Amino acid sequence: MFKKLLDKAFLKSLWVYHANTGACNGCDIEVINVLTPYYDAERFGIKLVGSPRHADVLLVSGPVTRQVAPALRRLYEAVPSPKLVFAIGSCPSGGGLWFDSYATLGGLNKVIPVDFYIPGCPPRPEAILYGVAVALGLASKKVAPIISSQVHPEKILQKIEQGEMTHVQK
Amino acid sequence: MFKSKIKEVILCFKAGRVTAPFPLGPEPNPPQDGYRGKIAVDVEKCIGCGGCANVCPPRSIKITDTDHTRILEYFLSRCTYCGRCAEVCPEGAVTMTREYQLATNDLNDLYIRSEIYMGTCGRCGRCFKPKTILDRMMVTGFQPGDLS
Numbered sequence: 001m002f003k004k005l006l007d008k009a010f011l012k013s014l015w016v017y018h019a020n021t022g023a024c025n026g027c028d029i030e031v032i033n034v035l036t037p038y039y040d041a042e043r044f045g046i047k048l049v050g051s052p053r054h055a056d057v058l059l060v061s062g063p064v065t066r067q068v069a070p071a072l073r074r075l076y077e078a079v080p081s082p083k084l085v086f087a088i089g090s091c092p093s094g095g096g097l098w099f100d101s102y103a104t105l106g107g108l109n110k111v112i113p114v115d116f117y118i119p120g121c122p123p124r125p126e127a128i129l130y131g132v133a134v135a136l137g138l139a140s141k142k143v144a145p146i147i148s149s150q151v152h153p154e155k156i157l158q159k160i161e162q163g164e165m166t167h168v169q170k
Numbered sequence: 171m172f173k174s175k176i177k178e179v180i181l182c183f184k185a186g187r188v189t190a191p192f193p194l195g196p197e198p199n200p201p202q203d204g205y206r207g208k209i210a211v212d213v214e215k216c217i218g219c220g221g222c223a224n225v226c227p228p229r230s231i232k233i234t235d236t237d238h239t240r241i242l243e244y245f246l247s248r249c250t251y252c253g254r255c256a257e258v259c260p261e262g263a264v265t266m267t268r269e270y271q272l273a274t275n276d277l278n279d280l281y282i283r284s285e286i287y288m289g290t291c292g293r294c295g296r297c298f299k300p301k302t303i304l305d306r307m308m309v310t311g312f313q314p315g316d317l318s
Contacts, residue, residue, distance in 0.1 A: 094247030131273030
């Protein structure tokens, strides 16, 4: 019961530590944008803190360069449990343009476990807020894998018979 | 000093409430025309030329040829939304939608796969697109069940 209470209370006040692991600053600007009065993430109890030991959530931007990886692991261990990790931008979620470079490790999930991915280059502030809402359980995720195959020939024959399509190309 | 504080309070009250109710309410600034969000692939228009895979800067489009089928896989986790694929597509099969709320807890959600029926060159064995729809229907493998 105590754990249930703790889980509920945990989502009510997420203190955030923001780590830049070699990002171009685009995602960092959008993260700061979320904390401004216009988007006001503080109404969900989110607060930016200056030390990972005070934080519950790690916001990571950047493609995780080889130089920063050991520091990031130490940072992850410094955050007290329970903790959430957000990958903000295309770089930490999949490696971005530098997914196979010698200088990066190609994505955040190769270094530390990631709970939520917010892709975008950079993601809009609304997209980050939406990711937060998904994490808090206020919204459900909208993306799903799309697997499609080309139309069956019966459908094409039907279209030709109905005169919608001709099989002679000009 | 006290006077300036009162002035500040009046200024703050004049602005009113600026916080947008998002994500519980409507979005404050919906994307405009020409916004580049998640890509959409129309599998019926695609001719499997592979131009999108050629120009993709993060090389997130993978092409695999099996007999009579060309499989295009789009890994959107590292997509940078540059729009080059939509620009070069000769048939307009790849388009940029305005969808940007892509937050997920599973990277497999950011995946598009389209399978395209192709002919196979008798000499080199590579896939190619037959010219007309009638030609396409003559290709073995186009009808489901005649690949044995």
